[in-house]
Amino acid sequence: MITEVARAKLNLALHIRARRPDGYHELETLFAFVADGDRLTLSAAEADSFEIVGPFAVALAGESDNLVLRALGAFRRRYGVDAPLAIRLDKRLPVASGIGGGSADAAAALRALARHFDRAFDTPDMLQCGLELGSDVPACLLSRTVRGSGRGETLVPLDGPAGMPVLLVHPGTALSTAAVFAGWRGIDHGPLPDGSVLEVAQRGRNDLQPPAQTLAPVIGECLDLMQRQDGAVLTRMSGSGATCFSLYETAAARNTAAAAIAAARPDWWLLETELV
Numbered sequence: 001m002i003t004e005v006a007r008a009k010l011n012l013a014l015h016i017r018a019r020r021p022d023g024y025h026e027l028e029t030l031f032a033f034v035a036d037g038d039r040l041t042l043s044a045a046e047a048d049s050f051e052i053v054g055p056f057a058v059a060l061a062g063e064s065d066n067l068v069l070r071a072l073g074a075f076r077r078r079y080g081v082d083a084p085l086a087i088r089l090d091k092r093l094p095v096a097s098g099i100g101g102g103s104a105d106a107a108a109a110l111r112a113l114a115r116h117f118d119r120a121f122d123t124p125d126m127l128q129c130g131l132e133l134g135s136d137v138p139a140c141l142l143s144r145t146v147r148g149s150g151r152g153e154t155l156v157p158l159d160g161p162a163g164m165p166v167l168l169v170h171p172g173t174a175l176s177t178a179a180v181f182a183g184w185r186g187i188d189h190g191p192l193p194d195g196s197v198l199e200v201a202q203r204g205r206n207d208l209q210p211p212a213q214t215l216a217p218v219i220g221e222c223l224d225l226m227q228r229q230d231g232a233v234l235t236r237m238s239g240s241g242a243t244c245f246s247l248y249e250t251a252a253a254r255n256t257a258a259a260a261i262a263a264a265r266p267d268w269w270l271l272e273t274e275l276v
């Protein structure tokens, strides 16, 4: 049996530069990944099966086109393999929350398939296979700190602050990525700055925060509460929201903040983790 962690994705900064005629946006982003995420297992079987378990399985129960199955179909068509497989997804990340759960699951499925069929996962061909499933899937295939541009598929690996403590907070509202992009006002506020990963993150922005917050005002409350805690070196919304993150210098500061936020908002989802 093969197990892959579908690590949660963060956009440490996300600059939207232009609307494209094909309906996508030209962007510049600093992708980073954390130690925790969904878990995907894959094994040879008599017949195909797909099962979703875990705390957020119920959010996907009504959907037939899970990104994991789309990844399986894309891999089979591309590489001409059809041996039956049993796949199980342990859904631990909130759905439609800006931390790439679906993209990370698709990427984890591609990595597991590559291992099962004895292929490399980081080839141009696999990255293209990933891009056809979603703009974030190539970055999620690599699951390491990387600068992304274009639709998110032009990737330059960077040395990030691995091990840095992170707190993720999701205030409960699911947001459609397309709806948030549609609310971007079309004003280019400029490229990612230069500097180390942490400097770029601290001097950067998330241009999708204003339109996300218009759709889900609770994001403002979430950021306020996170910013009121001591010791964060950066607090920001990730992707199209609504998950927000804080980076800390120490695990103790992160844990103290997590306890205070959990006490204030017991209904919000929290994850204490670290950058990889």
Ligand SMILES: C[C@@](CO)(OP(=O)(O)O)[C@H](O)COP(=O)(O)OP(=O)(O)OC[C@H]1O[C@@H](n2ccc(N)nc2=O)[C@H](O)[C@@H]1O
Binding pocket: 011, 014, 023, 024, 025, 026, 027, 029, 097, 098, 099, 100, 101, 103, 133, 134, 135, 136, 137, 150, 151, 152, 177, 178, 179, 181, 238, 239, 240, 241
């Ligand atoms: C905003 C980001 C930032 O990393 O993350 P999430 O919030 O989804 O996690 C990504 O750009 C999301 O990537 P992904 O979730 O793979 O999006 P896709 O499936 O490719 O596209 C969904 C929709 O988002 C919009 N979209 C996506 C990427 C992009 N560069 N421009 C866009 O305008 C389009 O409306 C598209 O139809």
Ligand SMILES: Nc1ncnc2c1ncn2[C@@H]1O[C@H](COP(=O)(O)OP(=O)(O)O)[C@@H](O)[C@H]1O
Binding pocket: 060, 063, 065, 066, 067, 068, 094, 095, 096, 097, 098, 099, 100, 101, 102, 103, 104, 105, 106, 175, 177, 239, 240, 241
């Ligand atoms: N395995 C999956 N996990 C999460 N969402 C999925 C999955 N498969 C399909 N989806 C669909 O993709 C949408 C975007 O989900 P997700 O990737 O979690 O959000 P985001 O792109 O904001 O991080 C969901 O609303 C859901 O309809």
